[in-house]
Amino acid sequence: MKKIGILFGMENTFPHAFVERVNKKNIKGIVAEAVQIGSVQQAVATDYAVIIDRISQDVPFYRAYLKNAALMGTAVINNPFWWSADEKFFNNCLAETIGVPVPRTVLLPSKERPADTTETSFRNLKFPMDWHQMFDYVRFPAYMKPHAGGGWKSVYRVADPQDLWNKHEETGQLVMMLQEEIVFDDYFRCYCIGGKEVRIMPYEPRNPHHLRYAANMKAGGPAGEKLLETIHDYVLRLNQALGYDFNTVEFAVRDGIPYAIDFCNPAPDADIYSVGQDNFEWVVEAAANMAIERAQQQKPGKNNLTWGSFIRTSAMNPPAAELQKGETARKATAAKKSSSAKAKAAAPAPQEEAAPAVVPAPAKSRAAKPATEKTAARTPAKKTKK
Ligand SMILES: Nc1ncnc2c1ncn2[C@@H]1O[C@H](COP(=O)(O)OP(=O)(O)O)[C@@H](O)[C@H]1O
Ligand SMILES: [Mg+2]
Numbered sequence: 001m002k003k004i005g006i007l008f009g010m011e012n013t014f015p016h017a018f019v020e021r022v023n024k025k026n027i028k029g030i031v032a033e034a035v036q037i038g039s040v041q042q043a044v045a046t047d048y049a050v051i052i053d054r055i056s057q058d059v060p061f062y063r064a065y066l067k068n069a070a071l072m073g074t075a076v077i078n079n080p081f082w083w084s085a086d087e088k089f090f091n092n093c094l095a096e097t098i099g100v101p102v103p104r105t106v107l108l109p110s111k112e113r114p115a116d117t118t119e120t121s122f123r124n125l126k127f128p129m130d131w132h133q134m135f136d137y138v139r140f141p142a143y144m145k146p147h148a149g150g151g152w153k154s155v156y157r158v159a160d161p162q163d164l165w166n167k168h169e170e171t172g173q174l175v176m177m178l179q180e181e182i183v184f185d186d187y188f189r190c191y192c193i194g195g196k197e198v199r200i201m202p203y204e205p206r207n208p209h210h211l212r213y214a215a216n217m218k219a220g221g222p223a224g225e226k227l228l229e230t231i232h233d234y235v236l237r238l239n240q241a242l243g244y245d246f247n248t249v250e251f252a253v254r255d256g257i258p259y260a261i262d263f264c265n266p267a268p269d270a271d272i273y274s275v276g277q278d279n280f281e282w283v284v285e286a287a288a289n290m291a292i293e294r295a296q297q298q299k300p301g302k303n304n305l306t307w308g309s310f311i312r313t314s315a316m317n318p319p320a321a322e323l324q325k326g327e328t329a330r331k332a333t334a335a336k337k338s339s340s341a342k343a344k345a346a347a348p349a350p351q352e353e354a355a356p357a358v359v360p361a362p363a364k365s366r367a368a369k370p371a372t373e374k375t376a377a378r379t380p381a382k383k384t385k386k
Helices: 012-022 058-072 080-085 088-097 133-138 161-171 221-242 279-299 309-316 320-339
Strands: 002-006 030-035 048-053 074-079 107-109 142-146 156-158 176-180 188-192 199-203 246-254 256-264
Touching: 002 012, 002 279, 012 030, 012 279, 030 279, 048 058, 048 279, 058 074, 074 279, 088 107, 088 176, 088 221, 088 256, 107 133, 133 176, 142 161, 156 161, 161 176, 188 221, 188 279, 188 309, 199 279, 199 309, 221 246, 221 256, 221 309
Parallel strands: 002 030, 002 048, 048 074
Antiparallel strands: 107 176, 142 156, 142 176, 188 199, 188 246, 246 256
16 A cells, blocks of 8 residues: 655645545555654654645754655655755746746845854955946846745835845845836636646735736737746746746746746745636646656656756766766776677767756856955845944
8 A cells, every 4th residue: 555645734724635536546555644643753754645735845854854755765756955055046047948948046145144254254255336337237127036935925016226135134134035017917826736747827926915826818819828838938948947746836927928037946836726626626636647757657766756857967967076986887888799799789878978958058157256344235235344
């Protein structure tokens, strides 16, 4: 018997419907339940072939439990290691490398210093920072929002630099992004399940919460169809690169171009009272099917996580020294084979495989300037407070 578990917090509708749906399908050897945790001991496997994680972003204890479970063979959805590493600024960088349009975005140092740091912790920041360069690139009005956040918390629209300084005052230790505003004609929120099932939902972020999904797409005719096809393609590209099994991607459409706005939602809202009956039905069914498929494929004691193409290709691009070691070993093997005079066409060594599509371009190197100022540019405002 393979067990599928769901780990959740305050949600009241999706988890129960999910468990019920899996069990109702009566698949031989598969059963679903709410995860039960009695104790967590290192290197001890859980009873679960699959765990759907809906809450570990808020409960570090659960995140650590899930990493241990994953190491011991549970297919944890979403991959807790990747989720721990990911954030929105990186997501935007990755989107650019895979050809998905995103608003022009820069990263801002936090208003307040992180705990246990002093001014000397920031000697690598230029003072003042290149604010003009950043503003010329992003332009106003703009959005300022946390680089790792969600639920619309600390999301600001900023009209000009002064407005930015004023609002930045409120952001404490949050690392913020400053982002081009996309004045949109259409807005969509899209579920992506198992890296293949996509549901594109018109969404009106300016409506009150319970009416946001009660929206209609404005683009119509062939242009509308083309737009939906493009969005479908972008949703798959992003999720396959990131390696999420369960995620939503938001797009703001300006002049027919969908810009990805928010695509780091590994525990996306799936409440019947916000997404509505039809979307809820779709997500329950798609998640149940994905979990069953993953339970059937799950190999006990093995790594059953999904890794995005970014990580897979990174793992295949070891540092030069490693490559050289591999090359030497490969040459030695090849020489052995050819000397046997029976060598068939040898399969290429992993290093020789065609480079996969998603290889991020190397970051442009910028000459580091020695810190001449004692004070780091802690605020975008004029001077640092002591
Ligand atoms: N660059 C932007 N242009 C226009 N609207 C934006 C932009 N960024 C965010 N928004 C608006 O703010 C809302 C919340 O921002 P989002 O990036 O989705 O953060 P969260 O992860 O908190 O949901 C979006 O749904 C959208 O309505
Ligand atoms: Mg959002």
